[in-house]
Amino acid sequence: MAKIINIGAEAIVSSTEWFGKSAISKRRDIKKYRRQEIDEFIRSSRTLKEASMINRIREKVDVPIIYFVDLKKSEIIMENVDGMKMRDVLMKNDSNRSDIGKKIGEIVAVLHKNNTIHGDLTTSNMIIRNNGSICLIDFGLSMTSKKLEDKGVDIRLFKGILQSAHNDVFNEVFNNFKKGYKSVMKTSSEEIFSIVKKIEMRGRYARVD
């Protein structure tokens, strides 16, 4: 019946149907390695967080449509977003990286302007739809915050994943990310990027230069 599409770190994603429409089910299954108290808390709180944050932000940025949430099973039925993972796009040579970087910057800035912190801005949590729009997924670690520090942490995570997984295109993508971010965020963007630097310097054995 349901075909497993992806076994992610946190959840199993499988194809399903919702009133005749093609949909996906994202289910956070029990992790046997951790104690039940920790496991239940993580699965239910993140499922709830993900569904409510997506609904909160849906008019501002491209996110999947949520059809149904089953907190008991830690399952969300949502739109099947047709497209390619950003991770795979950036690993291809022919992608238009300056354009993509700028677009991601704009989207993240819109989130931050609305005091929404994604919490897990890795390139496997962004899908480029066939029409070019970038859809953000996986809001399980998201939160609401006005603090520039939290926005800085969000950007630092994205920067880190570019450096480690997409090092060959890091400069091009990140410089354009900054441009896109600044074009939306305007005044406070300089301060946020200087906070990103500060956060990096807090890393263990980070070089002081």
Next chain:
Amino acid sequence: MKNGQICIGLESTAHTFGASIVDTDGNIFSDVKDIYKAPKGSGIHPREASRHHSNVANEVIQKAIEQAKIKYTELDIISYSAGPGIGPCLRVGATAARALSLKLNKPLVPVNHAIGHIELGCLLTRATDPVNLLVSGGHTMILGFNSGKWRVFGETLDLTIGQLIDQIGRYAGYSSPAGATIEKLASDSENFLRLPYSVKGNDVSFSGILTSAKKMIDKGEKIEDVCYSLQETSYAMLAEVTERALSFLEKKEVIITGGVAASTRLKEMLEVMCKERGSKLSVIPRNYAGDCGAQIAWTGILAYNSGTEVSVEESWVKQSWRLDRVDVKWRK
């Protein structure tokens, strides 16, 4: 009797002064160490630790040579841990290495201590392209090799797991390193107390656990329960971020390296996680998990054979030398 090149590695980044003799084929002929022990309830004092290292250096090196049944003149490469670590401690190892290099007229090779943990782990577990969970007093990082460097996919934002364990141990009056003590206490409890679980993307933060666990001790909670809950919470966080890296990188192999790799409970959790994902877990053998000369000697061989060498005049130590700055020329 011994083939290929023979390398001596000197380790002196923190509490351990170690010397080891290794050859090109990865045979470890000797691995001798002497560990500075801080008084109960306190941490490493840099001056005292470096004084300890100066006092034992001669004897440790001599023993390593004797146990390997070689003569000093048979050494081909002299390697030393150049960072990251405690300045005064690093300088003792570097000074000894310079002296050997000058006396024997053999090449001097600086080695990054953290890379040493990983490469020795890969040698001893035969892992080829793993996600590496490096857990010790100095490091808590999730790493994968990508385009010429060991890249950081997740790390601690504040304390390392080793610091968390040692600081709670010290707070409760035990001597550091306290890993074995905490694990023993934890095994006498199954009473779980809630501690802050803090995973931020691929990163972890342990400072909240430290504060809460100290408060629990102050309130008179049983130390066994605190240790148990601390292990269950912090190791679950490590298992989660390791699984995140494994999933993102689409790799099938995990190795645990560093001193905390000696923990039975951490290994147990990672084993369950890997089994559910169809991945393979390897753990560095306990006697090589903590700081040792072998990690420096083996990496010294790898580095020298891909062109790393430094003259005595220009040799250096760096207290802050992040492993993702190191060009790993011997890996593809």
